[in-house]
Amino acid sequence: MGKTLKTKKAESKKSAKAARKSAENGKPAKIKESVPKEVRQEKPPEAIAEKLAKQQREISVSEFFAKNRHLLGFDNPTRALLTSVKEAVDNALDACEEAGILPEVKVHIKELSESRYYVTVEDNGPGVVKEQVPRVFGKLLYGSKFHRLKMNRGQQGIGISAVCLYxxxxxxxxxxxxxxxEGAKKAYFFEIMIDTGRNEPIVSKQDSIEWDKKSGVKVEFEVEGRYLKGEKGVDEYLRIVSLANPHVAVHYITPAKEKFHYTRLLKEMPVVPKEIKPHPYGVELGNLGKIIKESPARNIKGVLMHEFSRVSEKVASEVLATAGVDSRIKPGKIEFINIEKIFNAFHKVKIMAPPTNCITPIGEEKLVKAMENFAKGEYITAKTRQPAVYRGNPFIIEAAVNYMIPDYPQDEQIKVYRLANRVPLLYQPGACAITKAIQDVDWRGYGVSQSKDQIPYGPMAVIVHIASVWVPFTSEAKEAIAHYSEIIKEIKLALQECGRQLSIFINKKRRLMYQQQRRSIFQRYIPEVARALSVLAKTKKEPIEKKLFSMSKSVTEFEEKQEKEQQTQIEQKKVEKAEKEGENE
Amino acid sequence: MSKKTKVKNSQKNRLSAEQKLAHLGKMLTAQIEKKNNPFFEVAIRALSNVTFNKEKSLIELGSEKQKRYFFNVGMAKKFMQTLLVGEACLMLQKEKKTTSLRDLYYIIKHTLGDSDENTVDEQEESDECIEDLEVGLDELRENLNLFASNRGSMVGEITIEDAGDTIDLRRLGTGGWSIPSIVESSLIKFKKVSAKYILMVEKDAIWRRLNEDKYWRQHKCILMHGQGMAPRGVRRLLYRLANELRLPVYILTDNDPWGFYIYSVIKQGSINLAYESMRMAVTHARFLGLSSHDPGKFKLSSNVMIKLNQQDISRAKQILQYPWFQKKKWQEELRVMLKNNVKLELEALSSKGISFIGEDYIPKKIRDKEWLE
Incomplete structure (x- = not known):
């Protein structure tokens, strides 16, 4: 299942362009051959159809992705290097956490030439059993993550094998x-390549070696790429990984041989997320068919009850009654029309929202602590929302605001850190729901400068984290979150709660600054006033000066009292006026 | 004004300027001693706090006062500046010297501590403090030994004594006698007077024309100008001449809202110096011209008229509302001006001949009693 994609002419056409392009980059000849040639000659339709029929055949996923590498995030050299590291690190972290091991990841990038790098990523996870190694790393769409709904970094089982392919x-x-x-005496060493035609791994070398490590996986590969410092580079990615994962230790050696050590901030493992079954509201028609046909249940009612969350016997009966489908139909023999009827019936029946204990947020306290460690602003606040649901998938939004960070520019847009299941998203901010939500929030109301519908300005950083069993990315490159209104709404609510906390701080700070300012005004004038008064009243200057200085310290309170009185007077007048107007009516 | 302050004021009147300044100092130090936010009261000098006394035909200052606190961000600087002016005035009193407003500005101007802020930046700031002190202490600027720069000139059928020097104002050539800012009787005394009236013109240029033609000799009068809006010295002198010598006063200004207002200030005082109206307003001053009806009466060509600009129009409309411009004839003057949408300068009369103003216009107006009051 999922090993191959059947593509028709239309899709081949689409990929033809990309294929031609990548063919110039010196791709293996084998792939070139498989590109269907476009036929444009004017010929009788039958002749064309026959000719096309000869060309129409199954193409492998490996081939497909080889031609569409941009879909996986390998579209330019800088991004390709980042994606390679990212996929390896994501895999390592997922493996460690699933095994309940506090992750410690070593990343080493060696520069071979300006456009070529040798990458090593090593973890202390549980390791991969010998038999599985070739397929985990050398076969696309193979893995444990696609078939289940569980909060993971990786989702599709494409990631690391795509790096291998690239x-x-x-x-x-x-x-x-x-x-x-764990427990094995020796480690296994593999050299793997992918047979792109068949999407099968080829093991070119296999060995049993000594490895001075309890357990773990180390991957090494050479890629074409470019190493850049700055916001979209590996350095920044690993820095944010450590921010989003305070329980992770990262050791990183850059191509420039700089060493970064991001130490573990918290020794507490995040709660291992639970796996859930799909919720009827979120399932797609095609997927529904697949689930039904592959279910071991004896009849269709059993399928609904066992393969979906929140479907009790009562709900299952209701769905089937609404659909008008016999509950005794065997899953293997169900007709498509009935699947469609069930699909439609799902949305007509009231079904309880999916369980939400399957997602573990970072948590407000930990976010604040990680932010503090990341960049020490004057005020940090975080908010973790209650779980919500989009299309049957539960998700949790978290946001943190870090205000007045020294060295951050005053007149530039704030820094936005987007996280999805603890993975930093560095590309395509414009297409992301997080960006949209930040722009939608009226930050001016909280005392942060902002042009209408823009990212606000100032020395501030915002983190937004979406944790979900299925994060809806706009593409397989997993860089932007799709604009689901439920998600945008939750992000906005989280940001607004942070904003309210922030505004309390900002107002307090402004008040203090204002008090400081006026105190200093008085203190500047006091020597003048004291001298003039001493001349006028023919007394000594010092006692007057001393008195005035001591008064200036308490005077701000005094003034505030006055201001309050004025305020109440104004308000009273307003009330009186309103009352009068009321009388007139 | 409460009874208490009235009593206080009458007591104050018996004190010298020096005593009043010392009193202010003692009052403020006493407040500070009690840990109260120190303040003094200043009458508000704005349209909202002046009234027009119809009986006396005077603009009078109302009783609305503002407390000026030191510990108030908006007032602190003004408070400090006013005290610095007071300190400087006390010094002048002690040393028995007078000084110019400009001088005073420099006396009090310096940088504050190690900041980059100055005690005062512009002379207007210290000038305003002086006016505050005048109303606050109920003491005139002249008595605080402060004077403004000379402005305005005078010639004519009179001999005066200025600080002991006798000056015959008939023998002053083309320049005339420059009117000082302090013209109190202790300094300026009127000696031999053969003038029958006083002619006050708005502008230096017209004054020169009339002086060159020796209008004052022919018509036995005193000829003055105040270089636009008449300064306090000119107004005070005009007041003394008019009242002590019982001479009629004729005023000649441009035909525009600003000219009308120059006349109005001479006649009934100004908003800003409402507290001095009673000793400066020449209530029987007559407005000779230019009237909005003059172009018709004197057959002036329309070439010499200037279109009103936006400021002229809004100022005219403002003046229309002032209580002291409510007389029918004045309302008509302004309405005609607005209706025709033109103004007229005094120099426009020269289109009828260079000496038309002195030979025909003024004598005819006075003879025919064609003036406004």
Whole structure:
């Protein structure tokens, strides 16, 4: 399942362009051959159809992605290097956490030439059993994550094998994996390549070696890429990883041989998220068919009850009654028309929202602590929302605001850190629901400068984290979150709660500054006033000056009292006026 | 004004300027001693706090006062500046010297501590403090030994004594006698007077024309100008001449709202110096011209008229509302001006001949009693 994609002419056409382009980059000849040639000659329709029929055949996923590497985030050299590291790190962290091990990840990027890098990523996770290694790393769409609904960094099982493929396509080198499981005496070493035609791994070398480590996985690969400092580079990515994962330790050696050590801030493991079954509201028609047909249940009613969350016997009966489908139909023999009827019936029946204990947010306290460690602003606040649901998928939004960070520019847009299941998103901010939500919030109301519908300005950073069993990305490159209104609304609410807290702080600060300012005005004038008065009243200057200075310290309170009185007077007048107007009516 | 302050004021009147300044100092130090936010009261000098006394035909200052606190961000600087002016005035009193407003500004101007702020930045700031002190202490600027720069000139059928020097105002050539800002009887005394009236013109240029033609000799009068809006010295002198010598006063200004207002200030005082109206307003001053009806009466060509600009129009409309412009004839003057949408300068009369103003216009107006009051 999912090993191949059947594509028709239309899709081949789409990919043809990309294929031609990448063919110029020196791709293996094998792929070139598989590109269907476009036929434009004027010929009788039958002849064309026959000719096309000859060309129409199954193409492998590996081939498809080889031609559409931009979909996976390998569209330019800088991004390709980042994506390679990112996929390896995501995998490592997921593996560690699932095994309940506090992750410690080593990343080393060596520069071979300006456009070529040797990347090593090592973790202390549980390791991968020997038999699985080739397929986990050398077969696309193979993995444990796609088929279940669980909050993970990776989702599709494409990530690391795509890196393997990319490495192979750009350098022709094999992908090296060292794996050791707990209790094993020796580690296994593999050199893997992918047979792009069949989407199957080819093991070019296999060995059993000594590895001075309890357990873990180390991957090594060579890629074409470019190393850049700055907001979209590996350095920034790992920095934000440590911000979003305070329980992770990261050791990183850059191509420039700089060493970064992001130490573990919290020794507490995040609660391991629970796996849930899909909720009827979120399932798609095609997927529904697949679930039904593959279910071991004896009849359709059993399928609904066992394969979906929140479907009790009562709900299942109601759905089938609404759909007008016999509850005794065997799952293997169900007709498409009935699947469609069930699909439509799902949305007519009231079904309880999915369970939400399957998502674990970072948490307000931990976010604040991580933010503090990341950049020490004057005020940090965080908000974790209650779980919400979009299309049957539960999700949680968290946001943190870090205000008045030293060294951050005053007149530039604030820094926005987007996180999805603890993974930093560095590209495509414009297409992301998080950006949209930040723009939608009226920050001016909280004392932060902002042009209408823009990212606000100032020395401030905002983190938004979406945690979900299924994060809706706009593409497989997983860089932007789709604009679901439920998600945007939740993000806005989280930001607004942070904003309200922030505005309390900002107002307090402004008041203090104002008091300071006026105190200093008085103190500047006091020597003048004291001298003039001493001349006029023919007394000594010092006692007057001393008195005035001591008064200036308490005077701000005094003034505030006056202001309050004035305020109440104004308000009283307003009330009186309103009352009068009321009488007139 | 409460009874209490009235008593206080009458007591104050018996005190010298020096004593009043010392009194202010003692009052403020006493407040500070009690840990009260120190303040003094200043009458508000704005349209909202002046009234027009119809009987006396005077603009009078109302009783609305503002407390000026030191510990108030909006008032602190003014408070400090006013005290600095007071300090400087006390010094002048002690040393028995007088000084110009400009001088005083420099006396009190300096940088504050190690900041980059000055005690005063513009002379207007210290000038305003002086006016505050005048109303606050109920003491005139002249008595605080302060004077403004000379402005305005005078010639004519009179001999005066200025600080002991006798001056015959008939023998002053083309320049005339420059009117000082302090013209109190202790300094300026009127000696031999053969003038029958006083002619006050708005502008220096017209004054020169009339002086060159020796209008004052022919018509036995005193000829003055105040260079636009008459300064306090000119107004006070005019008041003394008019009242002590019982001479009629004729005023000649441009035909525009600003000219009308120059006359009005001479006649009934100004808003800003309402507290001095009674000793400066020449209530029987007559407005000779230019009237909005003059172009018709004297057959002036329309070439010499100038279109009103936006400021002229809004000022005219403002003046229409003032209580002391409510007389029918004045309302008509302003309405005609607005209706025709033109103004007229005194120099426009020269289109009828260079000496038309002195030979025909003024004598005819006075003879025919064609003036406004």
């Amino acid at each position: 490495s192979q396509l750009t350098t022709g080198k094999s992908f090296k994996v060292t794996s050791k499981t």
